Amino acid sequence: MVLKLYAVSDGPPSLSVRQALKYLDVPFELINVDYGRGEHMTPEYAQMNPQKEIPVLDDEGFFLSESNAILQYICDSYKPTSDLYPQDPKLRAIVNHRLCFNLSTYYANISAYTMAPIFFDYKRTDLGLKKVTMALEVFETYLKKLGTSHVASNHLTIADFPLFNSTMTLEAINYDFSKYTKIYNWYNNFKKNYPELWKISKDAMTEIQYFAENPPDLSNLNHPIHPIRKINK
Ligand SMILES: N[C@@H](CCC(=O)N[C@@H](CS)C(=O)NCC(=O)O)C(=O)O
The missing domain is CATH 3.40.30.10 (Glutaredoxin)
Structure with missing residues (x-):
């Protein structure tokens, strides 16, 4: 199956x-x-x-x-022998670390600023913007410190995908992150080097941009984080 x-x-x-x-x-x-x-x-x-x-x-x-x-x-x-998830404990630890960083900080901070306002009608705030900046600064530091072409190594690993897609949501709202040169170059190299993988993200970005212009009406979903839903105290 x-x-x-x-x-x-x-x-x-x-x-x-x-x-x-x-x-x-x-x-x-x-x-x-x-x-x-x-x-x-x-x-x-x-x-x-x-x-x-x-x-x-x-x-x-x-x-x-x-x-x-x-x-x-x-x-x-x-694919247990694939370089995408290296077996070497230290290499694997860096991959795992970057996956955790994306989940706990990078995507958490960025998506609250990029995606939630599109899908749930929240306002973009100064605090949200500061958290995006904080996430970008840390990611830029990690790329500088490691000095590799990809986020965890000199080749593609599973850690590149989530960090790439978080960054893509910044492009979706035209947030200019070009001053973070390591991130900017890594992001653009990914697009250039993996066009078939980029296409998957690009089609999604087009959808996100459409929804940014044409906000979806999710009010009848009774979604737990929708602003119109009452908070149960
Ligand atoms: N930590 C989860 C997050 C998944 C996630 O947030 N998915 C969103 C869609 S992009 C979702 O299902 N949200 C539930 C909702 O908003 O109702 C993962 O990495 O798989």
């Missing part, structure tokens, strides 16, 4: 998993989850992922969420 990936077409974590599967040439069935229709908010979906988040991988009934865990599992299970 082929792997199934439940993914949302413009969601950075989903894009990263699709890029890894494509790069590794692992066959999979892509199942589009319609965020706007709340397809991830159903009890059936919660059986697969109690966090009700997208993506979810289904490997013959083994359900895995959290895109970092999915990236690691795909490599370990399907």
Whole structure:
């Protein structure tokens, strides 16, 4: 049975998993989850992922969420010798570190500023902007300190995908990050060197830009973080 990936077409974590599967040439069935229709908010979906988040991988009934865990599992299970997730403990530790950095800080800070205002009608604030700046400064420092062509090594690893897709959401809102020269060059080299992987992100970016101009009406989703939803005290 082929792997199934439940993914949302413009969601950075989903894009990263699709890029890894494509790069590794692992066959999979892509199942589009319609965020706007709340397809991830159903009890059936919660059986697969109690966090009700997208993506979810289904490997013959083994359900895995959290895109970092999915990236690691795909490599370990399907391409254990691939450089995408090195076996050497120190190299692997740097990859893991950058995945954690993206999850805890980089994507967290950036998406709150780029994506939440588009999909949930929140205002962009000075605090949000400061957090974006903070995330960019740290990432720039990591790239400088390591001095490699990619985020964790001199070749592509699974850590490049999530950091790339977080950065893509900055481009989507025309946020100019060119003064972070390491990030800027790494980001543009990724586009140039991996055009098929960039296409996956680029199509998503076009969608995000469309929604920025034409805000989706998610008010009837009863979504837990939608501003119109009452906070349960
Ligand atoms: N930490 C999760 C985050 C996944 C995530 O936030 N996905 C978004 C779509 S891009 C989502 O499903 N959000 C749920 C919601 O907003 O209802 C991962 O890396 O897989």
